[in-house]
Amino acid sequence: MARVFSGIQPSGTLHLGNYLGALQRFVQRQEVDDAYYCIVDLHALTLEISPDVLRQATLDTAALFLAAGIDPDRCVLFVQSHVAEHAQLAWLLECTASYGELLRMTQFKDKGQGREQVRSSLLTYPVLMAADVLLYDTDMVPVGDDQRQHLELARNLAERFNHRYGETFVVPEADIPEIGARIMDLQLPTKKMSKSTSSPQGLIALSDPPADIERKFRRAVTDSETEVRYDLEHKPGVSNLLEILAAATGGDPAALAPGFSSYGQLKQAAADAVIELFAPVRARYAELVADPGVVADALRKGAEKAEATAAPTLARAQRAMGLLSA
Numbered sequence: 001m002a003r004v005f006s007g008i009q010p011s012g013t014l015h016l017g018n019y020l021g022a023l024q025r026f027v028q029r030q031e032v033d034d035a036y037y038c039i040v041d042l043h044a045l046t047l048e049i050s051p052d053v054l055r056q057a058t059l060d061t062a063a064l065f066l067a068a069g070i071d072p073d074r075c076v077l078f079v080q081s082h083v084a085e086h087a088q089l090a091w092l093l094e095c096t097a098s099y100g101e102l103l104r105m106t107q108f109k110d111k112g113q114g115r116e117q118v119r120s121s122l123l124t125y126p127v128l129m130a131a132d133v134l135l136y137d138t139d140m141v142p143v144g145d146d147q148r149q150h151l152e153l154a155r156n157l158a159e160r161f162n163h164r165y166g167e168t169f170v171v172p173e174a175d176i177p178e179i180g181a182r183i184m185d186l187q188l189p190t191k192k193m194s195k196s197t198s199s200p201q202g203l204i205a206l207s208d209p210p211a212d213i214e215r216k217f218r219r220a221v222t223d224s225e226t227e228v229r230y231d232l233e234h235k236p237g238v239s240n241l242l243e244i245l246a247a248a249t250g251g252d253p254a255a256l257a258p259g260f261s262s263y264g265q266l267k268q269a270a271a272d273a274v275i276e277l278f279a280p281v282r283a284r285y286a287e288l289v290a291d292p293g294v295v296a297d298a299l300r301k302g303a304e305k306a307e308a309t310a311a312p313t314l315a316r317a318q319r320a321m322g323l324l325s326a
């Protein structure tokens, strides 16, 4: 059984990219692997967020995990800040990482751009992410394509630490799916669907009512041709719709293309598939919101189990670096 770890930032509205690139696969992997899933609230503090919004978003995200099929009896589901070892190991790894390699992270450049004030945690964020992963002796990290560079850094830090201080960490591997790893904005199909940069029309939220989902797909940007073909370079809009349909139904985007004679038909099929995929999640979410004790209970148990795995790893790293035990 592989040890699996992954995390999602708490934003009240997870979107179709989060679902197809990450959450859907978390549910699949909990059946066969030893999985740890984390709502990474400390990461959300790297950008401005009000305390009330963060509190609510953390609970909502946990409820969405459960609604999507994450089963606390089959995996460990917890909130990052409930396990103090994450912040503690992050410091040790900051003493392993270099300023230059953090400056090279493309997400730092993207998210920092145009802001008057950039929090220093936005720069060190990938180190905290490495700590998240390394604490659990993780073999596999299911993520979307935008986390590739961060995972590479986590691997480099693990290898550097092991080389400097002796074998301490398992070197993790990214598990990025071939289909669904980069869902694009429906209005700007050359940009990824993203909570922070997509317009409401370009993004499908897990909480969108079916009529909104249908309308957003109907208005999705395609091109002036008529042929339905999977061609990422020349037909990004059409290819994105094919990819969404494939990821939602378990098919292959290129093989699906000949089945459609118009863009309208493809848009309808993609909308129907996503509506069907989200319907049970929305129903279960409504039940969970009405009964918040279930979510709180699951998170409390999850934090205990996570801590039991994380504590010995932190202790190992502290000893290796020469810190005295208390």
Ligand code: TYM
Residues within 6 Å of the ligand: 005, 006, 007, 008, 009, 010, 016, 017, 018, 019, 020, 021, 022, 040, 043, 128, 129, 132, 133, 141, 142, 143, 144, 145, 146, 147, 150, 180, 181, 182, 183, 184, 192, 193, 194
């Ligand atoms: P976050 O919260 O931005 O995204 C959560 C997951 O969703 C994937 N994703 C997408 N996949 C396909 N298409 C898209 N348009 C799309 N947008 C987002 C992301 O790749 C991710 O898998 N730094 C991470 C959270 C994190 C983490 C970790 C992940 C913190 N510690 C440790 C793995 C392991 C982040 O901000 O993801």
